[in-house]
Amino acid sequence: MIDRIPSGFHPFVIPFLAGMSFVFLYCILGVVKIIYELSWAERRKLFLSLINPKYIYKNLRDIFLDCLIHVKLWKRNKLLGYMHSSIAFGWFMLIVLGHLEVFLFVPGRINLFYYPIFFNYFVAEDAVTLRGSLLFFLMDFFLVIVLSGIILAMIKRISSRLFGMRRTTRPSVMNNIGLYALWAIFPLRWLAESFTAHISGGSFLTVPANYLFREFLGNDLNMLPTWWAYSIALGVFMFVLPFSRYMHIPAEMLLIPMRNAGLKIRSARKGFARVQVLSCPNCGVCIDACPMTVNRGNVKDCTVYLTRQIRRNNERRIDEISDKCLMCGKCEALCQVGVEGPNLRLMQRATRSYRISPDFRDIDTEPMIAAAQGSKVLYFAGCMSRLTPVIPESVLSVMKKAGVDCTWMDRDDALCCGRPLFTAGRIEEAKQLVAKNEEIIIRSGADTLLVSCPICYKMFLENYHLPGIRVVNYIPYMYDLVKQGRLTLRKSDVCYVYHDPCELGRGCGIYDEPRKLLGRAAAIAEADKNKVESICCGGSLGSLSLNFQQRERMTKAALDNLYTSRADAIATACPLCKATFARYSDRPVHDMAEIIDART
């Protein structure tokens, strides 16, 4: 292999070079800006993780598996997985192998940025290298892989349903330019390499094409225009990248180390939030995931449109989208990149200022502390259980049967756990309630806080500091009692379908215990969508602006999903889910506590 062009340069590389330099500069400035936006503690955390071998390994592994191989996507949808990994990994391998070729055959050119990309133009085959050698074969092989991915991408654009996506995002202008440039890059590369294959050599894809073209065209006049076109396509893609969804490619490589370092979204737009927004690939998985999009409604309120509007600084739409969300967390759970849609919204809500703010600091907790004292187990039912008095009644009855001495903390006067204020973005007010409740719980003398409402449970777990006190949800607690033999369940013939409440399932990761516990008391059927894909009942406190009619449609859609199980009755573990479903359900809706109480 020898250098064919003595100068090692041709003007056609300029579009690529310009584009690449632009992206490089943009990304470096972007990283500097984002690092600057982090707090001192966050920066320290990030930098310490970047020099820790454990984190280095984890970051590299995650970047390789998520960004190149798209393992998560494979697990969810093989066709989409193949499409993405063929383009990403194939392209990556073309770049790596290109560098290897330069390194092996023309090591003097390794310092030239563009050389590996346009290698086949600049070299000529000599007697030393073998035609169709391994590297040439691999280059053609990965080009085929990428081209197959591009063909799939084109088919997907025509019919996303073939790929299992009911709805997909409407591309913006910049996304379309980027898309067509990306589609053009690889066929052009194939053409360009084919036109020069009789000079530079090639393999099974480029050599036959070269014979074919020369047979038809009879000259080499097409060689330069295709190399120009290839370079221009690359250049266009690079220039559009920062302003299109393809920004997720570099952004995700920053997102992964930041997430691994334990950074949290603390601002609506800056720092880690900015990385999250830029990492959104606009794939639209969140559209099908979102419970609000039933009957084609509210599509433009999904996370993919939130990130798009944040990038456009459309304040009115950002506010609307942030307020509407039910905060069920399904978009985040199903997002391949892990964009934290609910947290972005929460921080947006937290930017508001209210003219009137309640002040809870003067509440006298002494009577509540007195009422909470007396047992080692303190039971908190939560405000929502006022709508479903059966739940606390049943929990207490079960505890009595199991011989657990238990005091009902909010039987009479009680304070809210703070979660509704918290999800509304009124974090300071929520903290006042948290402080009051912490005082009551700690001074009650209890060592266990038993919580039946998953909304409160999540709040207690994540936002309370209760040293020495075990915070436990009633489902695992009851399951433990059953395992210890303190509760004996009689199995009934009724078949239940268990609905995973958002806050308990996706919120706290409790999926198995309810099924195990219910399995001892009744027969179980599963709904079409369950566990992490469970559909919000529509009653969520998370939304600040959805009206009843819209919620009703969501509740009915969630019920239709539960009906697919053909179960006789619905079991759930959240007072709000129960109250919401009971309004429209054609079959009984029971809380887990009721079922367990009835079968002991």
Added chain:
Amino acid sequence: MKENVVIIGGGVAGMEAAKQLLTLGYNPVIVERSAQLGGHVAGWHKLFPDMSSAQELVKGLRRDIAEANVFLETRLNSLQRTKSVYTVELNNGVRLTSRAVLIASGFELFDASKKEEYGYGVYDHVITNADLEAWMNGREDNRIPAQPQSIGFVHCVGSRDLKAGNSQCSKVCCTTAIKQAIELKERFPEAEVYCFYMDLRLFGKKYEDFYINAQRDFGVHFIRGRVSEVGETIDGRLQIKAEDTLLGKPLKVQLDLLVLMSGMVCNPIAKQLADKIRLQIDSDGFLKSRDNIAAIGESNQPGIFYAGACTGTKTVPETLAEARAAALSIHTYLMNQ
């Protein structure tokens, strides 16, 4: 031979219509799914505003329609139209043909257990308006204490409640609550009686007088504000939390009995019928009249007529008047055919 007119539902609407149709020379056939005629009214004790007996009203109607054909404990298997004739098949094998069908399927009481926060079916001393009427008619009910000290009424249970899926006002519950409050006060003069309302809609003849009587002569307490929650104290009494919106203060009251004024929702049978012969359902969930002002008793299908609470919430006198009107409409329709 006299011409058949099939009447679906043997409540006061169906009976009154049958009575009029008999007079007009038809052969009304009542199809009733329960074991007796009279519908909801047969389960009630006294009717406002004159405290007349519900039983006497039903008895009188039963006497008047002695000559009519009545199928009790019977349901419709099918209802079909061929040209201008309806064929009705009953589950006892009887097949009827009729050129006109009157739907008088009435309402169903809102299931108070759907408003779980009021504790119906959860706590021992929570009953509905219909339970109270049945008790006053002599049915045993151990949820009602022998000597209650304080009694509460919750208005608008499942009425005017979007969360319960019903936006309509049930019309009669305000006055029924006042009537029942007076009746309980008469039986238990020592008891304090509280009515928790959001509005009092006392539109009918003498209803306002009734309200004044309840306050002035019986000392019933009217509190504007909905009950937010019902709990049970350790000694088994009910404790309710509400807000007095006129005073702007939250309040807690302990009660021995809580009566929920369950509202009216359309009888699900009406919806099944609507599916069979393509009748329209109005936005409130009741059957849709051809015109809500000029033709409330007529449907969008020729030969199908409506009377009573199948088209919306009604009082007894309204229902009776509609039944009479429907009989006349049917007569005119059949004469002109």
